[in-house]
Amino acid sequence: MTELSGDAQDFETRQIHAGAVVDAQTNARVTPIYQTAGYVFSDFDDGEERFAGQSSFRAYSRNENPTNAVAGQRIANLEGGVDGIVVSSGQAAIAATLFALAQAGDHILATRSLYEGTREMFRGALRRQGLEVEYVADDASEDEWASRVTARTKAIYTETIPNPLNQVVDLERLARIAHTAGVPLVVDSTVATPYLCRPIEWGADIVIHSTSKWLAGHGSVIGGAVVDGGRFDWEANGERFPHLVTSPRPGVASFAERFGAGAFLAYLRTVTVLEYGPTVPPTSTFLLLHGIETLxxxxxxxxxxxxxxxxxxxxxxxxxxxxxxxxxxxxxxxxxxxxxxxxxxxxxxxxxxxxxxxxxxxxxxxxxxxxxxxxxxxxxxxxxxxxxxxxxxxxxxxxxxxxxxxxxxxxxxxxxxxxxxxxxxxxxxxxxx
Ligand SMILES: Cc1ncc(COP(=O)(O)O)c(C=O)c1O
The missing domain is CATH 3.90.1150.10 (Aspartate Aminotransferase, domain 1)
Structure with a gap:
């Protein structure tokens, strides 16, 4: 188990304060609902910089909204990750994560016992998009796991506490298997919540939540989150992940060069979420933030x-x-x-x-x-x-x-x-x- 950064304060404090920014104009204590589609450019150059990702200000709420950003940062902090984003549902978080890692013709290995909605997506929409998910028994030998890895394998996928049968997985072992194979371990930790288990401490690379569940806790919103643990070496495994380690267009550095440990989440935010648009309304995120405070x-x-x-x-x-x-x-x-x-x-x-x-x-x-x-x-x-x-x-x-x-x-x-x-x-x- 690894000690993670960002833990200077206790969990109870961070669930209330992490990521929060006092509104600059009003000094509002509670994170406001920034219910806006877009943001006014101060001038021509500002617009160009925002679109180039060279500004700390935002361009459009599809993938960047201040209320949503607070929740993304808070969940990332609670999980011990380097960056996070909230999206429209748990399903959207899973789909966006896999679309950011893999493409048609690629292959994902997964433990057998998973939420049925996820399995439905794997044999339905993902297969139709050309992504093949292959199941391996959680307790299969490391050799058995290794024998299923191909050059097109892009992740190992699991759930901390699988819904509905609670067969707790051996996260540390799965992380070892994934890293030996040169792929990230992706963990849906919805049922555990970061209060009960933080998969990144055990070696997971990407953590997913349906925030509709305990993170919100009140049953009044649908949402999802993705957290980047920041420790997977994309450069060392660049052959599998060329979109993260090569220049997207002339004159622009790769995501790994520009964003370092946060390369995956930066790609997810600025490419996958921007292109597919699984945006969560900031009104929902406002309710989510109130839930997280008492997690x-x-x-x-x-x-x-x-x-x-x-x-x-x-x-x-x-x-x-x-x-x-x-x-x-x-x-x-x-x-x-x-x-x-x-x-x-x-x-x-x-x-x-x-x-x-x-x-x-x-x-x-x-x-x-x-x-x-x-x-x-x-x-x-x-x-x-x-x-x-x-x-x-x-x-x-x-x-x-x-x-x-x-x-x-x-x-x-x-x-x-x-x-x-x-x-x-x-x-x-x-x-x-
Ligand atoms: C473990 C798990 N992951 C993902 C989801 C999907 O989340 P959502 O309903 O927010 O799309 C669920 C929903 O029940 C779930 O239980």
Missing amino acids: SLRMDKHIANSLAVAEWLAEQPEVAAVAYPGLPSDPFHERAERYLPRGAGAVVTIDLAGGRDAARRFIDALELVSPMTHIGDVRTLAIHLGSTIHAKLTEEERLDAGITPGLIRLSIGLESSRDIIADLQRGLTAAGR
Whole structure:
């Protein structure tokens, strides 16, 4: 584990202050919503400089907006990265990252257990664009991983705590495998949040978030973020990443030369996000920033509630299995203790002994817990996976992904654990009927 820069202050302080700039005209304390499409050039030369990226001022809000910049800097700071950007959704963050690394004909290696929306994108839109994603079991040998790497491989992709089954990955090992192969490790750390785990400390190069989840925390916005760890050597691996190490046009230095450690994020911001335009509205970012300010406090309570609920669920006869690495009996507990010492997140997934019929009765009996898709809300949420998020898969594909007929994903909220358990009891009583 590596000590990172930017940690002079404690997390609780940085989640409130990092990246914030006091508005020069009004001295407003809270980061304002800069709801503007563009920015007036002071004169002809200023316009030219802004377009050439030679000015600290901005040109257009598609890829540069002061409210969004504060959030990008704050999340980068909390993750221990060198630069960050917020975009319109978690999906957009994943797509933009891979488009900034790879092109048609290229290849990405990924661990098997990933959020189904990501897997859907990998076998859908990305494949249609000519990007091939190949899955490897997380615990495959290093030789097995190495044997899958080709000259067209551009990244290894994983999730810190995979949604929905919580099979915590061995980040340090994956980073080693990626770096031996000469590619960056890209980690979707949505479920962990930077409060529970900072993948860059374990060797990850790029960290992605759906900020719609715990970072915002209130369930009122959709957004995403990408953070550059700043330590991947693009120059040394320049054959794989020519767009980062060669001059984009005569007279202009390469991204690696111009931006050094921040080369990837600079490319993502000034090329990928500029060209594709996955812009998040600054009004959403304003709400995101308010969420981030209380992240540590909320996560402590999410963890305490999740543990209490998981311990209770593990004792219930209607529940065949509980996937929550915070439980000492969970197969991923030891790894969680290493990578997630503050707690193993707030997704508790249960397999109901009575299968799909029991799941239907469970969902329909809930009164406090909201049956809906989403995670990372102050409210406790429940979803039957096989009939919703994983419904497009065949039964065989579902079982291969560990999605059994009775599987319910719970996102444990901030209500009192007693009230959450009382409602889950109502659901289990119905399930057991
Ligand atoms: C782990 C993970 N990554 C990415 C996403 C996509 O994020 P968004 O819904 O903000 O597009 C989700 C959504 O559930 C997720 O759980």
